[in-house]
Amino acid sequence: MSSEIQKILTTDGIPLEESLRKAEKKNKLKAFLLVCPLLLFLIITYVFPIGDMLFRSVDDRMVTNMLPKTYKAMENWDGKDLPDENVFEAFYLDYKKLVEEKTFGKLATQLNYEKNGFKSILKKLKRKMKKFEEGDYKEQIMSVHKRWANVEYWRALKRRAPAYSYSKYLKGIDMYEDENGKIVQVPEDRRVHKILWVRTVEVAFFVTVLCFLMAYPIAHLLATLPMKYSNLLMICVLLPFWTSLLVRTASWMILLQQQGIVNDFFVWIGLVSDDNRPEMMYNKTGTYVAMTQILLPFMVLPLYSVMKTISPSLMRAGKSLGGTPFIAFWKIYFPLTIPGIGAGCLLVFILAIGYYITPALVGGASGTLISNQIAFHMKSTLDWSFASAMGLMLLAGVLAIYWVYNKLVGVDNIKLG
C-alpha cells in the first residue's frame, strides 16, 4: 500500500523524507561539535587521568621487574617450607644488581608495604652482602638476620610476583590473600580501614539526616513567606554558600575551641563547670557540627525550589475538607516535597562522603574520614597505588549514588542559587 503513495519531493527533486533526515543529521553534528571541545578537554585532563589511576592501582610491575631471577626460581616453590638454595641464589643475584644500580631503596619501600620489617633486614643484608662467599647463599642470607629464615617473609615476597594485582583493593577493605590463595581478613586489631569506611558512611548519613531536619522547616518558611521577607532570609542561606569553605571552618575552630564562645555559653548557663570544659573540636563532634552547617545550603536550595512550586491552596483545600493542619501537611504537602528531599539528601550525601578539608581541620584523629586516609597515603607514606585503589573504591560508591541521583532527579535539574 505504501508504494502507491506518491513520494513528496522537495523543489530540487529529492524526497522530502531524505532531505529532512539529512538536515537532522547536520544539526546533530553541529550540536555535537559544539560540545566537543569541552568533552575532549575533560577526556584528556580528567577521564584519562582517572583511568591512569585505575592502572596505577593494579600495576605491580616495579617489584616484578626488579627481581626477575627470583620470581623465575620461585615458580616451582610451593610456599610451604623455606625455598630452596636456587631461590636464595637468584634473590642474591637480583639484589646485588639493585645495590649496584642504587635502586634497592625502592624495593625496600615496596616490600615494607607488603610486610613490616622488610626494610631493616634488606638494609642489613646490603651491608653484610659484601663479605659473602660464593656458594650456599641460603645459609649466608639466613645468618644475616633471623627473619630471613622466617618463611612468612618469603611468602610476602612471592605475593608481589604477579605484574598486576588487586591486593591494594583487598588491603583497602582489610583483607589479604594468604599463601593458599584464599582471601582472608587481617587480624581484628589491625582492621583500620574498615573503621574508616564505616565512619565515613556513618558521618555522611547523619550529616544528611541533620541537614534534612534543619533544612525542611526553613525551606518551608522561605517558600511560604512573602517575597520581601524571604529574599532577606535567603541571604542567610546564600552567604554561607558563597563564602570560602576555609573561612567557615576557621569560624567553627574559633567557636568550638575550649575557651571558645560555645563553651563560654555552656559554662554561663551552668551546663558544664568552668574547669571541666568539654573538648568539642578534634573529634567527631567537631566534624558533625561543622559539616552540617557547611552542607546545609545544599539541602535548603533543592527543597526550596520544589516547595516554591506547591500551591498554598492545596493545603487550604485539605483543611477545608476536614483535615487537621497536621493531617493536611502529612497527606498533601509532604508527599509533594519528596522530589526535593531526594535531590537534597543525595546531593548532601555525595558531598559529605568525599569531604576532606573540614574533617582534616576539626576532626582530629577520631573524626577523620576516608578522604583523609587517601591524602595521608598520597603525601606521607607515598603509597600512591594504595591511595589510587582507595580513591577508586570511594569513586565507585559516589558514582553509584550519582547514577541513582541522575535517574531520580536528572543532572539538568541541579539548581544553583
Next chain:
Amino acid sequence: MALPKYTEPHYRIWHYFYLFICSCVFFFLIAPLFVIFPLSFNAEEFLVFSDGMKRLDPDAFSLRWYEDMIYGTKNPWGLAAKNSFIIALFATLGSVLLGTVAALGLSSRHMPYKGIIMAALISPMIVPLIISGVAIFFFMAKVGLAATHTGIVLAHIVLGTPFVVITVTATLSGFDHSVTRAAASLGSDPVNTFMKITLPLILPGVISGGLFAFVTSFDEVVVVLFLAGLDNTTIPIQMWTGLREQLSPTILAVATCLIVLSTLILVTAELLRRRSERIRGINR
C-alpha cells in the same frame, strides 16, 4: 505569615515553636560568619574575646592584624593573593568559554545522547575533590605541568566548567529559538547571530556561571595542595597551612576580607539571577 483569628491555641503554640526552630537554624547558618569580624580587630594575640572587647573598650580593638596581613614581612599573603587572582581569572575565562559553547550544544534539541553527556560533563562537580586531586596530580606530573600556574589553571577549568554548563543550560531552557531563526532569515550568519542576539540574552547566565567558576577556583584547596609548588601558593593554601599550624588573628583578617568579597559576589549573582528571570519572562 500572620495566623487567622480563629486558630486554635495549640496550633498557635505550634506555629510559634516552628518560627522559633526556624530562627535557630538561621542563626546556626549565619552566626559563625560573624564571630570572625570582631576577633579580627582584636588588639591581642588570642582568639578569644578579651575583657576589654566585652566592655567595648576602644583600646582593645586595633587594625594591627590587617597591617600584618598587608605589610608583614614574613607573610606570603601578597604573593598568595596575586596568584589566586591570576589563576582564578584564567580559570574563569577558560571555564566560561568551554562551558558556554558546550551548553549551547547541549541545549539544542538535536543533541544526541544528551543525558549521558550532560552527566559526564557535570561529573567533576560530583566526584570527591580528593579523587580529582589525585588523578589530576598524576596527569600534571606526567606532562610536566605540576607546580606551574598553567597546571593549576587547567585543573580549575575542569572543576569550574560544570557550574557554567549548569547555569547556561538553565538560562537557555527558557530561550526562544525563534529569535535566532528570525536573525538567520534576515541574512545574519551564525556567528553574528550568536554575538548580537543569543549572547546578550544569555549573558546573565554566563556571568553567574563565571562567578561560580571564579569562586570555585578562588576557594579551591584540595587540588592545589597536590599541584602547587612554593611559587604557586594561593590564599586557600596559606589559610590551610595557617589553620593547621597556628591559628593567628592575621588569618581572621584575611577571612574577613574574603567574607566581604563573597558578599559582593553574592549580591552580583542575585542581581544577575533576577535580571535573567526578568529577561526570560519568568515572573514569580
